[in-house]
Amino acid sequence: xxxxxxPPSMDCAEGRAANLPCNHSTISGNEYVYWYRxxxxxxxxxxxxxxxxxxxNEMASLIITEDRKSSTLILPHxxxxxxxxxxxxxxxxxxxxxxxxxxxxxxxxxxRP
Amino acid sequence: xAVVSQHPSRVICKSGTSVKIECxxxxxxxxxxxxxxxxPKQSLMLMATSNEGSKATYExxxxxxxxxxxxxxxxxxxxxxxxxxxxxxxxxxxxxxxGRGGTEAFFGQGTRLTVV
Numbered sequence: 001x002x003x004x005x006x007p008p009s010m011d012c013a014e015g016r017a018a019n020l021p022c023n024h025s026t027i028s029g030n031e032y033v034y035w036y037r038x039x040x041x042x043x044x045x046x047x048x049x050x051x052x053x054x055x056x057n058e059m060a061s062l063i064i065t066e067d068r069k070s071s072t073l074i075l076p077h078x079x080x081x082x083x084x085x086x087x088x089x090x091x092x093x094x095x096x097x098x099x100x101x102x103x104x105x106x107x108x109x110x111x112r113p
Numbered sequence: 114x115a116v117v118s119q120h121p122s123r124v125i126c127k128s129g130t131s132v133k134i135e136c137x138x139x140x141x142x143x144x145x146x147x148x149x150x151x152x153p154k155q156s157l158m159l160m161a162t163s164n165e166g167s168k169a170t171y172e173x174x175x176x177x178x179x180x181x182x183x184x185x186x187x188x189x190x191x192x193x194x195x196x197x198x199x200x201x202x203x204x205x206x207x208x209x210x211x212g213r214g215g216t217e218a219f220f221g222q223g224t225r226l227t228v229v
Contacts, residue, residue: 034217043117043206043220044157087156101147101208101218103157 004088004104011110018075020107022088025069032091033064034101035073037084044087044103047073078111085109115141117209119221126197126228134192134224136207142187143209147218148180151204163190197228 005023012018024033032051036044048055048062050071055062061074075082087106091099116139126132136146144165149157161171161182169182181193190209194201206223 036220038157041204041223041225043119043208043223046217046219049217100159100162102159103149105156 004090006086006088006104006107008105009108009110011112012078013112014080015077018078018082018109018111020073020075020086020088020109021070022072023070024088024090027068027090029068033062033068033071034089034091035060035062035086036089036101036103037082037086038106039081039084047086078109080111080113083109083111115139115209115211115219117143117207117219117221119205119207119224121224122222123225124227126226128198128228129196131193131195132197132226134194134205134207134226136190136192136209136221138188138209138211138219141209141211143190143211144187145210146184146190147208148182148190148192149206149208151206151223157206160192194226197226199228202226202228 032049034049035047038044048057048060050062050064064071085106085108087103089101118137118139120135146163148160150160151157159172160175161169163169163182163184165184165187171177179195184190204223204225207221208218210218
């Protein structure tokens with residue numbers, strides 16, 4: 001699976017958009033980009049995933065560059081409860097269960113009041 | 114989203130004893146479950162992949178005789194830490210994927226193991 005690079009920490013003001021970048025320059029054509037977050041002492045929570053097109057759901061938006069070498073997770077209106085470690089993960093698309101999610105170091109996002 | 118439940122959430126055991134952690138998928142069948150370990154202020158480290166009805170696949174450096182994994186049904190996988198020592202104290206997290214073709218993995222709430 002491709003390796004990802006994320007800044008170790010970021011902060012943003014409550015109510016503002018949080019833009020979390022991720023570099024995955026060695027990504028292959030069939031590898032998806034996944035985002036999870038982990039609030040202290042809890043299991044990771046799925047946020048969103050995408051392959052080529054930008055994606056949006058009730059939690060966030062995912063913007064993937066045209067060359068797919070980087071992506072940005074956008075939390076449109078960050079709240080204090082969004083303070084967490086955010087993980088960007090690349091995995092191979094498969095219909096069976098033969099993939100693995102390998103976590104990098106993630107970005108620690110602090111939302112300030 | 115789908116629910117994955119771990120039990121217990123916290124456990125304290127004496128050095129030399131064994132501890133079993135359960136991971137259940139509550140509303141879907143999980144043909145594959147994953148076990149992770151996380152030390153304080155570190156990221157999750159994949160320990161093994163558990164496939165229903167077959168032997169688990171362990172990551173390099175993980176002792177299969179120390180961390181016994183059983184995946185006897187489509188909704189339950191167990192991790193047994195045998196002869197636990199203080200260095201095994203960690204946060205253990207399981208993950209499961211819907212066998213019907215869902216793409217995202219769902220995580221349990223984790224088990225905090227403390228070996229004294």
